[in-house]
């Protein structure tokens with residue numbers, strides 16, 4: 001087979017991910033696909049993976065993708081004749097402390113939203129299931145019978161066989177050395193002197209993906225870590241199980257360990273707290289079926305944990321300490337999607353040690369995205385557009401990625417934050433917030449103030465009543481009755497200018513954009529299916545000038561969509577995020593405090609209007625709107641004057657509030673947030689925002705919304721029991737059936753109980769009659785809590 005000079009789609013990388021994407025593209029009917037692998041199929045990371053596949057995951061998206069993978073791995077042999085080694089062994093996850101038990105129970109509850117059954121068991125039952133373990137310290141466990149394992153190389157080979165059978169051409173020993181673009185779009189790949197022209201190129205190069213993406217000027221922030229497991233020689237205790245019998249996969253996350261039987265011996269791996277990063281510069285250029293050096297000093301603390309848990313290991317002869325490289329991402333979620341910088345270039349990687357489990361589902365999702373031109377399912381948390389090019393700084397990756405591996409088994413407590421690569425992006429008033437005692441979380445590279453009680457009011461983290469509840473209560477009170485500054489400077493700001501700015505925005509956004517100067521419109525950007533791609537406010541500054549205020553972290557996504565939608569419109573757009581601070585200013589006293597900073601009279605602003613203001617020595621503009629639903633302004637101030645304005649506000653009596661306070665107020669007010677209630681798979685009508693759609697401006701998605709009757713709706717929930725602490729994604733029941741999931745939750749200081757927003761698909765008749773409907777239950781860590789629901793905001797419905 002000779003290399004072609006053109007192909008419709010070129011997939012670079014013949015690991016499990018590249019093979020899965022090629023297989024699914026072909027299965028979806030795409031023709032003329034070429035896979036290029038610089039060495040042999042599976043020779044990168046895939047061949048030495050442990051092959052564990054666990055269904056219960058902390059998020060809905062991951063759970064769905066892995067469920068699909070498992071179904072596929074069970075069927076591939078029938079289709080291709082190549083076994084995948086899929087063995088349904090079940091998995092056993094131990095808890096040795098109450099928080100771990102809560103966390104694994106939370107996962108059981110989440111699984112129930114998808115019909116996954118798992119059982120909470122005691123230590124005695126855990127020992128029955130895994131007779132080799134010591135269970136003295138085990139306080140409970142979860143038995144998940146549907147989990148299992150595969151042979152990773154065989155999965156990749158089965159996928160490649162299925163792909164070949166559908167016409168995919170696979171070339172081994174073929175390294176891509178360059179990428180070509182025409183007018184900014186990907187146009188081909190270089191293999192030395194040879195060029196294959198292509199409409200689309202997919203990078204699935206594992207830990208080498210970042211460098212390959214850079215060949216086209218695209219960003220793909222990932223970095224590798226060393227990843228260890230031991231393999232023992234046969235052990236009598238494992239042999240005693242009998243031929244063909246297997247142990248379940250064991251997860252002992254409190255000891256940072258996983259284990260399974262392996263050829264009559266054991267495989268014991270770890271996610272150790274102090275991981276070792278490794279640069280691709282330190283790997284040989286011809287790294288293929290290679291491993292990294294054993295490092296017993298590094299592994300020894302994990303070995304000691306393993307010996308405590310599985311005493312039989314004392315008698316085992318260790319065959320090898322396997323050390324292989326795997327790539328991780330800044331937020332421990334894998335990434336996929338079309339490059340924001342280079343149309344036609346698709347990227348998938350940073351699998352965070354779940355690449356085998358995810359390959360089937362994620363490969364299908366990627367293939368569908370390539371064919372449809374946009375995601376066909378809920379992929380927000382994995383979407384590459386959550387990473388801006390600023391996050392692709394090598395120094396940040398080197399600092400953060402070992403921590404990501406090290407915290408793989410951390411309990412995902414609310415308030416948990418990474419400690420490394422901090423302060424990459426700071427608000428112009430950051431120093432003031434520090435002085436005021438802010439506790440920060442790192443989100444999208446930004447330091448975001450979550451409350452002002454410092455560490456003393458933050459720790460210890462908990463799934464129950466958080467340490468900051470009282471502190472946030474005072475901040476909520478200030479947002480209602482005082483004058484609280486909420487730093488929103490991380491919000492994206494995009495300037496749109498040109499003779500066709502109005503027409504362009506009317507095409508891009510669902511609301512009417514032909515608004516008078518000085519007005520603000522609240523709107524969404526939709527996809528062709530009517531799903532929400534962004535939630536934003538738009539200010540009209542002049543006949544041809546608008547400013548878009550978009551979610552923090554949505555700028556990359558929005559700019560990409562704007563470029564795709566621009567067509568012949570004479571319009572330019574510029575990211576001005578770093579140029580301005582945004583200070584939310586909430587509470588009954590904001591007008592008086594703002595006026596006290598300046599002798600220039602404050603304009604008498606109606607809602608959703610803005611006008612220039614002077615704040616002490618600074619000049620900016622104020623919009624009358626708020627993210628909390630309380631009385632207030634948003635103040636927009638040039639970055640270099642922000643500190644001056646902030647100091648003037650403080651001197652006039654302003655106080656502070658953080659994200660936790662604004663989140664609580666937002667949910668009480670029923671305000672929807674992107675990534676929670678609003679996603680590319682949710683229409684404005686489902687979110688209760690249909691009234692904001694102009695339905696006459698020809699916006700993208702308008703057709704899909706005509707005659708659209710939503711089959712599910714966002715509702716407000718108020719819990720009956722003050723002990724109910726929902727976080728996110730919990731299943732919602734009505735009449736004993738799962739009818740939806742929580743999308744946002746917080747403590748309500750107004751009601752003294754938790755409030756939440758949830759997407760539910762019943763009971764519409766009662767909800768539509770504008771009633772408060774009782775009889776809902778929400779399952780949190782295997783306990784059901786009753787709640788009432790309403791379509792209206794909680795603060796109006798549940799008085």
Ligand SMILES: Cc1cc2nc3c(=O)[nH]c(=O)nc-3n(C[C@H](O)[C@H](O)[C@H](O)COP(=O)(O)OP(=O)(O)OC[C@H]3O[C@@H](n4cnc5c(N)ncnc54)[C@H](O)[C@@H]3O)c2cc1C
Nearest residue numbers: 013015017038044045046049050051052176206355356357
């Ligand atoms: C010790 C260990 C244990 C693991 N255990 C599990 C587990 O139990 N369960 C699980 O789900 N996951 C596990 N993983 C993770 C899993 O192995 C990876 O997520 C997965 O293999 C990644 O697949 P990939 O296709 O992205 O990368 P790779 O398998 O590395 O494939 C990338 C391919 O791209 C090729 N390539 C690179 N550059 C070029 C170029 N310029 N031109 C052409 N080709 C190129 C490489 O040669 C390579 O073959 C484990 C990983 C390790 C290290």
